[in-house]
Amino acid sequence: MNPATILVDMDGVLADWDAAWDAALDVLGEPAATITRSHQRTEWNLNHGLDAAQQQIVADLLNRPGYYADLPAIDGGRAALREMRDEGHDVRIVTSPWVSNPTCASDKLAWVVRHLGQSWGKRTIITNDKTLVRGDYLIDDKPEISGAMAPTWEHVYFDRPTNRTNTTRRRLHRWTNWRTILDHPASA
Numbered sequence: 552m553n554p555a556t557i558l559v560d561m562d563g564v565l566a567d568w569d570a571a572w573d574a575a576l577d578v579l580g581e582p583a584a585t586i587t588r589s590h591q592r593t594e595w596n597l598n599h600g601l602d603a604a605q606q607q608i609v610a611d612l613l614n615r616p617g618y619y620a621d622l623p624a625i626d627g628g629r630a631a632l633r634e635m636r637d638e639g640h641d642v643r644i645v646t647s648p649w650v651s652n653p654t655c656a657s658d659k660l661a662w663v664v665r666h667l668g669q670s671w672g673k674r675t676i677i678t679n680d681k682t683l684v685r686g687d688y689l690i691d692d693k694p695e696i697s698g699a700m701a702p703t704w705e706h707v708y709f710d711r712p713t714n715r716t717n718t719t720r721r722r723l724h725r726w727t728n729w730r731t732i733l734d735h736p737a738s739a
């Protein structure tokens with residue numbers, strides 16, 4: 552097996568953004584009671600179907616300092632990253648910050664160091680344009696990823712309710728299956 556460059560998204564792939572979202576909405580109580588919980592979400596846009604007051608709750612939540620530092624980890628992510636690395640692949644974490652949150656970028660780096668270790672902090676790329684990062688595969692839950700360049704990577708979905716309407720891409724349902732992404736060599 553040739554070594555591959557594998558790019559791995561963070562939110563919804565390594566960090567359990569959905570769990571944090573649901574918990575934060577629950578804490579807010581009645582004002583947030585009718586905002587869609589993660590298991591109900593089929594739209595990527597968090598403001599889909601929300602009125603102005605609900606949209607303000609969403610904005611305040613996503614802009615809260617420290618919010619991104621406290622996300623739980625998704626099962627199996629850490630082990631999969633280590634296996635990829637140990638089997639000779641070049642693995643990078645590629646994540647886009649919520650730019651209006653003043654601590655999001657530094658929180659993301661702190662999360663990686665805390666959950667994965669210092670060496671992974673040095674393998675983390677924080678960018679708002681993932682097409683500028685070269686690689687063979689990008690494992691990401693976002694339905695569509697666009698940017699300034701034609702991507703060199705194959706976008707493989709990390710399965711989420713928000714990306715299930717697109718059936719054209721390969722998808723990873725759980726981290727223990729990560730080797731299946733190598734079934735279609737990128738250079739073939």
Ligand SMILES: [Mg+2]
Nearest residue numbers: 560562563692
């Ligand atoms: Mg994501």
